[in-house]
Amino acid sequence: MSLSEEKYIIDYEKVMETYSDMVYRIIVTITGNGEDAKDAFQETFLRLVRNQHKIKDEEHLKAWLIRVSSNCAKSIVTNPWNKRTQGLDGTEEKEMFVQEESHLLSEVKSLSSKYALPLYLFYYEEYSIKEIAVILEKNENTIKTLLNRGRALLKKQLERGEG
C-alpha cells in the first residue's frame, strides 16, 4: 500500500479540539438556539464516528464537518417537532446561551441560514466562492448571489442598528 493510499486515522480528541468551535459557529448561525444547537453539535460528531472510513484527509474532514453540521442544524430547525418551546412541566425548554451575543451575531442569526452560512465560510473560514460551492454542493453562481444578498441584508441591518 502506498503512502497516499494509507487510511486516514481520526483522533477524536484532536478533532474536537480543532473543529468544535467551527461546528458550533455553523450550527448556532443556523439554529440560533441552544438546545437545538447542542443536538446538532452532538449529531455531527456522532455521524463522523459512523462515517470516519469515508474521510480521506484533513481537508476532506473539515469540508465534511462543515457540510454535515449545516445539514444537521437545518434538519433540526425544519423538524416540526422541534418547534415546541415548552417542556412537559411547562417550563421554557430552550437552554440560554452562557455567552453574550454581540449585536452583529444577532444580526447574522436573524439572516436566513442560506445567507449566513456562505457569509461565515467566506469571511471567517476564508474559503473561496468555488470552494464554498463544492462544500455546500451548490452552483458557484448561486453562492455568489447568496453572498451578495447576504452582504446587502447584513449591511442594511447594521446601518439600521446604528441609526
Place this chain on the structure above:
Amino acid sequence: MSFEEKKDAELSNEVKSMYDDMHAPDTWKQETLLKMQEEALRVESEKKVQKADDNIKKKKVTPVHLIAATAGLCAAAICLFLILPKGASYVTPMEDGAYYDTVELKDGEIHFVSNRVAISISPNAGNAFDTKEEAEENTAEVLLAKSGGMITFEKTGNQKLPQIAEDSWSYIGEQKIYVTVLKKDEIRYQAVYEKGGETYEVIGEGVTQKEFIDELYDRITE
C-alpha cells in the same frame, strides 16, 4: 481601495471578530467526546457481528455475484442443461426462447463470464425426481446462501437415476446430474446425482441459480 471594498473589508473584520468570541462550551465537548467513544464501540461491535455472519456464510456457500434475472427462469418447465468440458471457454447451445452465455471451467472452477449460467428448455423438465419414499433420515445438510435462501443436501438411498431419459441429463464435468426447477413463482431447484455408490438430492429454495449451481459444482467435484 474603493468605498465598496472598504465597506466589505470592514464587514469582514466585524464578522471575524464576532465569531472569534464564539466557542463551543466545554461541557458540550466533553459530553460529545464521551458519546463518540461509546458510538465507536457500538460501531466496532456491529462490524464484528457482521464480519462473523459473513464468515459463516462464506464458509458454507461460495460467495457469488447475483445473476441477472433471466426470462428462462419464469418458465415452470425449465431444466438446467449444463455441460462443462475442461479446457477453453465453452458457449452452451441454445434452444428456442432460452438464453445462453459463456461459461468457463478454469483451474477447476466455474467462471460465469457474465455471471449467468446456460439454461435450455427440456421437454422432460419440471418433473420432480421422487426421492422421498426411500429418503434416509438425519443425513440432510442445510446451507445458508448469501442471498438469504437455503440449499439442502440429502442422501436419498434412491437408485432410480438410471431410469431418467438420456436427454434430461445435465453434466458437471463427467458427472451426470438431473437438475430441474420445481416451482415457477417461488423458485425451487432440485438436483439428483450419484456419487460413490450413493444417491444425493439437493434442493435450493430462495437461492439464485448461480448459487445453486456453484454449490452443486463444489459438492460434485470435491
